[in-house]
Amino acid sequence: MSTIQAVRGMNDVLPDEAALWREFESKVEAWLERYGYRNMRMPLVEHTQLFRRAIGEATDIVEKEMYSWRDELNSEELTLRPEGTASCVRAAIEHSLLHDGPKRLWYSGPMYRHERPQKGRYRQFHQYGVEAIGFAGPDVDAEHIAMCSALWRILQLRNIRLELNNIGSPQERVRYRADLVRYLEKHQDRLDADAKRRMHSNPLRTLDSKNPIVQELVASAPPLASYLGDASLAHFEGLQRLLKAAGIDFTLNPGLVRGLDYYNLTVFEWAAADLGAQRTVCGGGRYDGLFAQLGGKPAPATGFAMGNERLLALMREAGRNPQPRPPHGYVVFQGEGTHEYAFAMAEELRSKDFSIMLHAGGGSLKSQMKRADASGALYALIVGEDELKAGEVSVKPLRIEREQLRVRRERVAELLKGS
Ligand code: HAM
Numbered sequence: 001m002s003t004i005q006a007v008r009g010m011n012d013v014l015p016d017e018a019a020l021w022r023e024f025e026s027k028v029e030a031w032l033e034r035y036g037y038r039n040m041r042m043p044l045v046e047h048t049q050l051f052r053r054a055i056g057e058a059t060d061i062v063e064k065e066m067y068s069w070r071d072e073l074n075s076e077e078l079t080l081r082p083e084g085t086a087s088c089v090r091a092a093i094e095h096s097l098l099h100d101g102p103k104r105l106w107y108s109g110p111m112y113r114h115e116r117p118q119k120g121r122y123r124q125f126h127q128y129g130v131e132a133i134g135f136a137g138p139d140v141d142a143e144h145i146a147m148c149s150a151l152w153r154i155l156q157l158r159n160i161r162l163e164l165n166n167i168g169s170p171q172e173r174v175r176y177r178a179d180l181v182r183y184l185e186k187h188q189d190r191l192d193a194d195a196k197r198r199m200h201s202n203p204l205r206t207l208d209s210k211n212p213i214v215q216e217l218v219a220s221a222p223p224l225a226s227y228l229g230d231a232s233l234a235h236f237e238g239l240q241r242l243l244k245a246a247g248i249d250f251t252l253n254p255g256l257v258r259g260l261d262y263y264n265l266t267v268f269e270w271a272a273a274d275l276g277a278q279r280t281v282c283g284g285g286r287y288d289g290l291f292a293q294l295g296g297k298p299a300p301a302t303g304f305a306m307g308n309e310r311l312l313a314l315m316r317e318a319g320r321n322p323q324p325r326p327p328h329g330y331v332v333f334q335g336e337g338t339h340e341y342a343f344a345m346a347e348e349l350r351s352k353d354f355s356i357m358l359h360a361g362g363g364s365l366k367s368q369m370k371r372a373d374a375s376g377a378l379y380a381l382i383v384g385e386d387e388l389k390a391g392e393v394s395v396k397p398l399r400i401e402r403e404q405l406r407v408r409r410e411r412v413a414e415l416l417k418g419s
Helices: 015-034 048-055 060-065 085-094 138-154 170-186 193-201 203-208 212-219 230-245 308-317 338-351 365-374 385-390 409-417
Strands: 045-047 068-071 076-080 103-112 124-133 160-166 264-272 280-286 301-307 329-333 356-358 379-383 392-397 405-408
Touching (some): 015 103, 048 076, 085 103, 124 138, 138 301, 170 203, 193 203, 203 212, 264 301, 338 385, 338 409, 365 379, 379 385, 379 409, 385 392, 405 409
Parallel strands (some): 329 356, 329 379
Antiparallel strands (some): 045 076, 068 076, 264 280, 392 405
């Protein structure tokens, strides 16, 4: 019979790789706690309409990357979440999370986008998302950027650079958009098919085109910055002042517009010099219009999300390869009645917080000892008929040169504790 493989772009994390995932997760979660962020968990499936409204109809994600289907039983259009911000805001509105003041939140888990898989780009990938809802000032934008900078230090990742932009308010962008479209129309002959399509549906996305000809053209387009009013400029200056005070380097990139439509004012991305084409490890910005857009009471908000697979790839490239902690003991047994005795002893030791593996699958004592050695355990705990009769256990150190001891069963915990 033919075997069944995983779905393309959706990866298994095998035990040897999971050790690094767990190290990453425990560091990230300790860091989030240090900044006072609280965890929340949203469903993987939402109404399709949520993402259409939040991310925008004319974005790559909504146009072609969502896993959507119709649930015939309930006549509902549903989608596997491509990102977490829309769900987080939906949940905040649904449960009135802002009724007693602003909130600092985080979530994590798999996201789904039907992209063309390649190194660093998957159809199921994992994010940590951080959202500060109910905060209007540039200070929280700065807090997020400073948090990222601190996290790269904690993870010992170098060469991750910050790009920053301010895309103004929706009103400022309406004026800018009209002028940009006029400019692009004048130079239609130099636009590729994608840029031509975007020119009317989402003209700002032509600013971050990967096509060098389009790039050159938009470099001479009217600059978005010159359309920003006093409030937008003050926000941007406030942010830059705080970043400079904290010694955080950044590059201003007027072409940075992000692939989701809910942003206003601050947008930023962190890119790793050492990764290939998929080098953006983290991105975010302010989304002050999203609460109202999803039918809630207007509230300012800002946030970011990072791609776990890309950060883990950087950690792996930096040579990080944590080993799992070895068990304290591996129990082997042979002879009438020894299985029950060994089984009960293993449970007793685990209840005292020791990690104990009990041999399974039978075999000679010699083959069991081989398994004990391969397990990485510090001690083999040997139960034969003699030990059973005497209420004892033979304890053989496997990692240090020391003689085997035979002790009463009650003393095993004491002996392991000293290890
Ligand atoms: P995003 O830029 O779409 O933003 O995704 C954030 C990060 O997720 C990216 O920088 C990248 O590291 C990772 N990522 C995205 N797509 C893939 C993929 N196909 N494979 C592997 N990694 C990927 C958001 O999702 C926003 N919700 C961020 C945000 C939160 N803005 C405000 N709050």
